[in-house]
Amino acid sequence: MAEYVFKMKKGEIEIELSSDDAEFVEQQLAKWREEILKKQG
Amino acid sequence: MATYRLTIKRDNISVQVVAKSGALIAHEMDRYLESFVNRKINSKYTFAKKDVSQNTAAGQTAHYGAQSAAGENTSGGTSEFYIHNGEQINITKEQVSTRTLEQAAPVQQQDIAPVNTAPDSRQYEQKQPEDYLHEQREQGAPISLKDFLVSNKATDVFSEFIISAYYIKRVLNISHFTLKMINSKFYPITNALIDLSMAEEARTRGFIESLDEDGVIKYTLTPAGESYFINQLRG
Numbered sequence: 297m298a299e300y301v302f303k304m305k306k307g308e309i310e311i312e313l314s315s316d317d318a319e320f321v322e323q324q325l326a327k328w329r330e331e332i333l334k335k336q337g
Numbered sequence: 338m339a340t341y342r343l344t345i346k347r348d349n350i351s352v353q354v355v356a357k358s359g360a361l362i363a364h365e366m367d368r369y370l371e372s373f374v375n376r377k378i379n380s381k382y383t384f385a386k387k388d389v390s391q392n393t394a395a396g397q398t399a400h401y402g403a404q405s406a407a408g409e410n411t412s413g414g415t416s417e418f419y420i421h422n423g424e425q426i427n428i429t430k431e432q433v434s435t436r437t438l439e440q441a442a443p444v445q446q447q448d449i450a451p452v453n454t455a456p457d458s459r460q461y462e463q464k465q466p467e468d469y470l471h472e473q474r475e476q477g478a479p480i481s482l483k484d485f486l487v488s489n490k491a492t493d494v495f496s497e498f499i500i501s502a503y504y505i506k507r508v509l510n511i512s513h514f515t516l517k518m519i520n521s522k523f524y525p526i527t528n529a530l531i532d533l534s535m536a537e538e539a540r541t542r543g544f545i546e547s548l549d550e551d552g553v554i555k556y557t558l559t560p561a562g563e564s565y566f567i568n569q570l571r572g
Contacts, residue, residue, distance in 0.1 A: 310346040311369055313362065317339035320359045324366055331370055 304328065345369065345469075352469070368469075471518065474509045483526045489572040494529045496570055499544055501531075502558040503566040513548070513555040 300321040301314040315321050341362040343354045356362055475481075480488075485504045491497040501523050505511050520530055536556060539545045544562030548555055558566075 308347055310344075311366075312344040312346075313342070313366060314344075315339060315341045315359070315362075317341065317359060320339070320341065320363075324363065327366075328370055 302328075468518075471509070471511060474511060475522075478508055480508065482522050486526065489566075490570050494527065494531070495535060495538065497523070497527055497529070498531050498535055498539065499558070499562060499566055500570055502539075502545060502556070503563060503570075506558045507563075513550075513557045515553060515555055519556075 298318070299314055299316050300318050301312065302321055302325050303310065303312045305311075313321060313324055338357055339359065341356045341359050343356075343362050343365050345352045354362065354365060482501060482504050485508065486497055486500055489500050491500055498519075501519055502514070505514050505519065505522075516531055516533070516536060524530055536545065536547070539562070540547055540556075542561075543559060544565055545556045546559050548557075
């Protein structure tokens, strides 16, 4: 079984999401990407 | 059944939430997303796929506990363990090696945009993972500190302090508190601060005990303090 890991790091803070539910991780990743691009745009 | 794991690390403290429910993890992720993005983040993120079969159950725990040290982790140990609504929350203290700190420093300088200086972002900077745990306890508490103070016989700031200490210990089930932690709840309600002299008075009277934990002074209500609350202050 595969496990999917999404890791984000800013300075001293690190957030890591991991799951064997690929769809869930994909959704979270998309949400984070969208929010970050929206804020930085 | 799928397993979901969220790990938040800062300095040498790590908070890990393990759940069988994706909704819980998604909710927690959303909270961090808001705080993170509001800091004008210039993030560095990775998406990786790995073979779980290489890890035993015990190996996975060790693996996740060790990642903030970039593979350099040493003798980390679990300091607290809770069961909350059937989910696991681990708080693990780690010893981060010097090499890890040296590696982390350039990342901070090169990849990170100037930090937003708005008040909310400053508050986020100061928040520790245990603060989020305390917030969760407060949200799940059957009564707020404000209502708890009102429903008991507080006559002065000192008695309010003892009532608050009882609330933290018996309602929130948090065994120890710092002055910073209790004041963060106490001040917005009472507009008064609990200072060292008041804590010392309570300690002298045997109502609280103090201990030094890694240079941080923490307090806990003693049985005598609980008796004082029950016999003198309880409404």
